Each structure stands twice: as structure tokens, then as C-alpha cells.
Amino acid sequence: MIIRINEYSDIPIYMQIRNQIVMGISSGELSAGEQLPTVRALSMEIGINTMTVSKAYQILKSEGYILTDRKNGARVRMEINQSKSLSNENADELRRIISEAKISGIAKEDFNKLIDEMWGK
């Protein structure tokens, strides 16, 4: 899995890493139980500090997406907690995005199509 950092983004690097790994898990690009690159390997690959990668991994761990053990590094968790609901933050964000979509003149059916595409088959 390739992580791409946008150094000009307002989103902190550790959060970009976190987000891309979550999206990789969601898309199936990273499968349950799969090994993630080591903190050192990933930090060298994308040219950032190990602390920054480590912070991303710790967030993913605290969110229950990955597990780390001392021997093997980090792996995607086999059973991720299925809350079956959006976090309040994500719900707020979604409301904001929908508001902006409506103002920009996107039709409801086009927005639905966009969601379908992003969700995947």
C-alpha cells in the first residue's frame, strides 16, 4: 500500500497517514490480519520522522483499527468494532459537506451517484 503525503494540506501528516490506512482497510487493499510496514520503514519511505508515523499508528491502535505487538510490528485487526453508526464528528462533517453540495447546485441524484461511486459496487 502506498501512502501519499500532501505537505501543503491543512491536515496534519499523522492524520493523513491515519486516514489513508483507514481507507485502505475499508477498500480491502489492506486485509484483516495483514502486516503494516514498520514505523521505521514507512517513515523512511515517505521521508518523515518516525515519531510522526508512530503517532499515526498509536491513533489507529486506540481507535481499534490495528494491533501492535513487540515482535511483529503492526497488523490490521481481525475484528474491528462495528458500531454501525457515524461518530458525531463525522455526522457533523457530512452535514456540512451536504450543505455545500446543495449550495453549489449539485442535484440530489448526482450526489447520490457520487456516493455510489465512492462507496464502490
Next chain:
Amino acid sequence: MIIRINEYSDIPIYMQIRNQIVMGISSGELSAGEQLPTVRALSMEIGINTMTVSKAYQILKSEGYILTDRKNGARVRMEINQSKSLSNENADELRRIISEAKISGIAKEDFNKLIDEMWGK
């Protein structure tokens, strides 16, 4: 229109103001041409620095949502640019939210229902 600030949110206050005004425009609570409160009035009402409100208005202006002139203060723009598409940032955010929704076990039809509710009739 009432603006509610969460001073402990990770979202900067100026961005909370900006977001709520955009959502007000989108919902129709703020209509085209409608006068916004002055920077001074709004800052007093929500108990924050005028600079913070001013920053929110500047962003809204640069995004094309409002117009300001010295005489009349700020007003909702009559014709907001209808790009008919999401910004790259919003598209990225939407992808992230959908990813997290999928991992959390939300069914596609339930997500669609949520979108419908948020979008409004």
C-alpha cells in the same frame, strides 16, 4: 440566525462560524441578499474576539458566499457560484467518511437514508 460555538472543539472558532453561516444559507435560514450581523454585533453576541468573526467573514467573502461593503456591512450574495461539484477537500473528506461508515458496518441503504435525512425533503 443563532451561531453556537463549541470552544473545546478541534475546529477553530472562525471555521465554526463560517460553517454555520454556510449551513444557514444552504438551509434557506439565511436568504439571498439578507444582511448578516456586523462583525462587532456578532462578536459581542457570541462573546469572542472581533478578529475571529472578521476572519470568518473574510473566508466567506473569498469563497463567494457573501459580499461586504463599508456602508451596508455583509450580505448573502444574490447569485452564488454554482460550480455543481464538490471541492477536492470535500470530496476527500466524503471518501474518508464513507470509508469509516463502511468499516463500522453501516449498510449502504442506511447510509443512503442518512443522506436523505440530512439533505432534506
Next chain:
Amino acid sequence: MIIRINEYSDIPIYMQIRNQIVMGISSGELSAGEQLPTVRALSMEIGINTMTVSKAYQILKSEGYILTDRKNGARVRMEINQSKSLSNENADELRRIISEAKISGIAKEDFNKLIDEMWGK
């Protein structure tokens, strides 16, 4: 409130800080809404790096014990979530401690007295 770091402890410094603040809240030494020292002030006071203090505060924040805002720094949260149960980790620790207490020959009534003292009137 005075924070004391034991540099020889196996417990990481950020965790010692976190623990002492939690105990301060529990004992009432830190009351709801009370201002915590700034990251910089506390790090200077106890002679450690700001990052280490910052990590302690971030953990306390994520656990719901404190709130931070950009203007005023960190404060004890007014309503802390009342789960009314021990975490699994704390329950495991408690079981281990009780086992060791029993082996060391502590009588049940003496252990109860110890709990009473620690709990406070």
C-alpha cells in the same frame, strides 16, 4: 497541585503525570472546571520536555478528564463520563494485586481497612 516525577519508575513520565492528575481530580484537589497549569509551565516546573507533558494532556483529553481550548489552556471537565464500572485493564490489575495481597498474608479485614483508607471517609 504538585506533580512529582519518579525518574526511576517503570511508569513512563507522561503516564505518571496523567495518573497524578486523575488522582487529583478524584480527591477533589482539582475541582471541576479548574484550570490546569499550561503545558509550558508544568514542563518547566518539573523539568521535562513540553512534548511529554503535552502527551499526558492529550491522553487526559481523549479519556474525557479534561478539555483544552486554544485560549485558556486545559481545564478539568465539568461532567466526566460516569461509566460506573472498572475498565478491563483496571479489573485485571485489581485481581493481580489481590492475589499478591493474599499470598503476602494480608488478612481480608486488613485489606478492607486499606481500601477504606485509600477511598477516604
Next chain:
Amino acid sequence: MIIRINEYSDIPIYMQIRNQIVMGISSGELSAGEQLPTVRALSMEIGINTMTVSKAYQILKSEGYILTDRKNGARVRMEINQSKSLSNENADELRRIISEAKISGIAKEDFNKLIDEMWGK
């Protein structure tokens, strides 16, 4: 006696082994003088490095819980030192746990009941 290792726990494996053996002694599952499995046998059984098991046994020996000799391997000590008091570390941990229990809204009588259950009849 069955040892269960959680490879993802923050508690080092050697400490998990140490803890479970101490709890086994405390509960009576391991009786005074009873033979422990050899380092080699236990390490194979739970699928970990012999060094890790060896470290656990060394700690148990230094704490006075077991005796080792080349001929007979490790055995539970006949008379374990009865200090009749908690170690400083355990007392600190207990204070921390009680603090968190109080904050989480657990009533004193419920905490006492929990202690009773964990202590056993």
C-alpha cells in the same frame, strides 16, 4: 495450569506469565512445592521464546515465589515470605485504581462487593 498470553497487551509477555503463575499460587491452583513446567516445555506450549519464559521464572525466583535447581527445575516455594503488606508499587496502583473507580461513579459498597468477589469466599 494453563497460561494464556495476549500478544497484543501492553503488558510484556514475561510479566503476563509471571502474573498468571502468581495468581495460580494465590488461588491454590498451584500448591506449595508443586513442580512448574520446564522453561522449554512452557515456551513450546505457549509458542514463545525460551528467553521470555526464563525471564519470568527469574523474576518469580527473585521475588521468592519459586525455587529453581538444576535437577528438579522450578517448584513453588514451600514458605513464601509473608510480608503482610503491599509493595509500594502495588499500593500506588491500588490508589490509582480506586481514584478511577471513584471518578467513574462506582459506589463504595459496589467496590467492596467487587473486592469480595475477587478475593473469593
Next chain:
DNA sequence: GTGGTCTAGACCACG
């Protein structure tokens, strides 16, 4: 002035 982010570099426990 406040917390948040990031780096370069170091050391350590674990296994």
C-alpha cells in the same frame, strides 16, 4: 500566550 505539530537524534525494553 496557548496548545499542536514536526524534526533529528538518542536510548531502551522486549523478544
Next chain:
DNA sequence: GTGGTCTAGACCACG
């Protein structure tokens, strides 16, 4: 070899 911890120092956004 792995992640975890910590430092000294810097810069930044927010308000």
C-alpha cells in the same frame, strides 16, 4: 529488529 519514550529545539495556527 520492533515499537515506545524522551529531549531540545523549532515553527505554526489560533485568538
